[in-house]
Amino acid sequence: MTILSGSARLAGITGWPVGHSRSPRLHGFWLERYDIDGAYVPLPIEPSHFPAAINGLMRAGFAGVNCTIPHKEAAFAICDSVADSARLAGAVNTLVFEDGRITGSNTDGWGFLENLRAAGVDPADGPALILGAGGSTRAVASVLLGLGARVTVANRTRERAEALARELPGLTVIDWQSRHQAVADHVLLVNTTSLGMAGHAPLDIDLDRAPAAMTVTDIVYVPLETPLLAAARARGLRCVDGLGMLLYQAVPGFRAWFGADPVVDDALRRFVAADLLPA
Secondary structure (H helix, E strand, O other), rough: OOOOOOOOEEEEEEEOOOOOOOOOHHHHHHHHHHHOOOEEEEEEHHHHHHHHHEEEEEHOOOOOOOOOOOOOHHHHOOOOOHHHHHHHOOOOOOEEEEOOOOEEOOHHHHHHHHHHHHHHOOOOOOOEEEEEHHHHHHHHHHHHHHHOOOOEEEEEOOHHHHHHHOOOOOOOOEHHHHHHHHHOOOEEEOOOOOOOOOOOOOOOOEEEEOOOOOOOEOOOOOOOHHHHHHHHHHHEEEEOHHHHHHHOOHHHHHHHHHOOOOOOOHHHHHHHHOOOOOO
8 A cells, every 4th residue: 555745756647538548557566666655647628727726736746747638739839848759749748747847748650669679679660650630649749750760640630631741741642542552662650649549430441462571569558459450460560559759758757756766667567458358
């Protein structure tokens, strides 16, 4: 049982809703592992109350918070300063409170890269095809472009992809209908859409043209084995699920709030994954 002192460090995750988040379980594991006097709690905040609530948390002594849907862009707007990662992603997922100031960063892209590297994949090895055009797409595309990789985006609504390309120079846009043929010209396939997530339709993509060296990754982690990953695995392609991205993106925030450098390992992965299994 964890006993907090009056000096406990406090952090949490804000969203609306936020009950689905696995971040409290993840950070709770690290807090116990490193015997830290602290807590990480879910903070459901209505969008209209977000600026006032964040100010209140800072004044109440919180060290910072993570921000999830729908607060990532609102979090960017209330920061006193933002890291380059947030500027490139156009959104903030990690807030640090210090001396009455709010610093924002976006760790999603970093978490994506670290997840690939942990699986033995060099994200800069070859061209990447990203499916989607939302906030996660922007975070992933910006870090890949930063490595010098050639990046192509296909989205169901081409206009959204083109808007993203205007903000990320070097990004190539293709029609959604061209995604099947485009697979042949890429060695990294990234699904950033909700297709394949529990409760959503599966992603329709033909992997018959996929190069043998292709890596297929899905930022969805519920379920861990999405239909896309199952199809890729059946073809002998290397697969990287989305859970690792969740785990790695949490590292910088935990370090800033609680003063420890947490390790992502099999024990953590098993602990968080156990909460993803069907009842």
